[in-house]
Amino acid sequence: MTPVKDRLEHGGFLLFLAFISIGLMLIVSSFMGALLGAVLGALLFQPLFQKLLRRCKGRRNMAAALTLLIITIAVVIPALIITSLVMGQAAEVYDQIRGGQINFALYFGKLHSALPLRLQHWLDSSGFGSFDLVEERVSQAINNSVSLIARQALSIGANAASFLLAFGIGLYVMYFLLRDGEHIGPAILRALPIKPAIASRLAEKFVIVVRATIKGSGLVALAQGSLGAVTFWIVGLPAALLWGMLMVVAALLPAIGPAIVWGPVAVYLLATGAIWQAVVVVFSGMLVIGLVDNILRPLLVGRDTGIPDWMVLVTTLGGIELVGISGIVVGPVVAALFLTGWDILTEQRKVAP
Structure with missing residues (x-):
């Protein structure tokens, strides 16, 4: 094989690897968050897995399963409970803002009146033109933020199936990363052109x-x-x-x-x-x-x-x-x-x- 042909075939193989890698990234892009979470979770809980592995006398499948069980009980379930409570409170605050029980513009007006006159004049002559505009913009920003949180709460409920699918994939991948991480990591390092x-x-x-x-x-x-x-x-x-x-x-x-x-x-x-x-x-x-x-x-x-x-x-x-x-x-x-x-x-x- 001539050097020119060898370089050409090597370059073609590298081009193939680049295209197929990009293709794989596009295919799994919908679950990129779940995969990233699986990688981070496997890295974080690897010490726990190693401790359980010693107690399980080298049975990697059992150690990985026990690690996921502990993660689910100690981390996942409390996080889901707290998230549901937070979303409920966000929806309540949003309803209070819409109903007028919470009026940020009124509160900012009171604060403005309590400030020294010189500071009031400085605020009124700022780039906003008048403090009323500041009130309007701040109130609008807060309303939009709370509205966004409430919409996210509704979207999570509407897309519960997609969330559960991504969550299940994350746990499934984490299981194998925990079990085989000691082999996967060195294999990736050996494959890198570094x-x-x-x-x-x-x-x-x-x-x-x-x-x-x-x-x-x-x-x-x-x-x-x-x-x-x-x-x-x-x-x-x-x-x-x-x-x-x-x-x-x-x-x-x-x-x-x-x-x-x-x-x-x-x-x-x-x-x-x-x-x-x-x-x-x-x-x-x-x-x-x-x-x-x-x-x-x-x-x-x-x-x-x-x-x-x-x-x-x-x-x-x-x-x-x-x-x-x-x-x-x-x-x-x-x-x-x-x-x-x-x-x-x-x-x-x-x-x-």
Whole structure:
């Protein structure tokens, strides 16, 4: 076989691989979220699987099945219960807004009147033109947000069959990833057209960031959201569980964090004349909820990810914009691989003659 023919056939084979890989991605694109969840779940619960594997004396099928059973009882069922409660509260808030029981424009008007005159004039002369327009836009944004949550609740009920199908596929794939993960991972690394040492380093960074993001950031966010929900319940805020869940999502963002939720809540309470309730929310947000991040995150995450906080924030927001809620993990993972890849290239250039 001539070198030209050999290169041509090799190039044709690589082209075939590219096209067939793109085709496979298109075919499974409808279940991409379920597959991604299966991969992340298998990585996160691999230590649990290994412990059960030792107790099951090497019976991998039984260990994988027990792992899925524990995940279902300890994680999936509570998450579904909480989600249903949150959706119910979102629908109630939406009905109260439509019925006029909650009037954000009125509350903003009260807050505006309570401000110093100089600050009132500055707000009136801002780019919005008048504070009435601010009220209108903010109220519209809040109405749209709550309406979106309510529509999502209805769509989940309408598409229950599709949700259950994707959920079942995710668990099914996770079973095999748990059982055969020790063989699948090395096989993928061997197939990559990258030097084994580099591929191993990138894979190690990938696993570290995924586990840190889910285990560390996820648990910190749940802790902060739970404290926020308790705080809102203490001060008598309607739909405390809903706002606590919103705080969980906000707490996944570094730097900004749960203040996105408890800050406006404190302003809302001030505008409605609930002074002591607002003080409690601010105190809890700054001293209790804020300290959770400083205490738990170093213990659960550490500094192994090696990603600057500003890059985590930007890539998380960008990931959410690009791929939805999965971007919470996808964004930091891409950032970590980007930094690791450039570090490897820099090291190679230093040792090159």
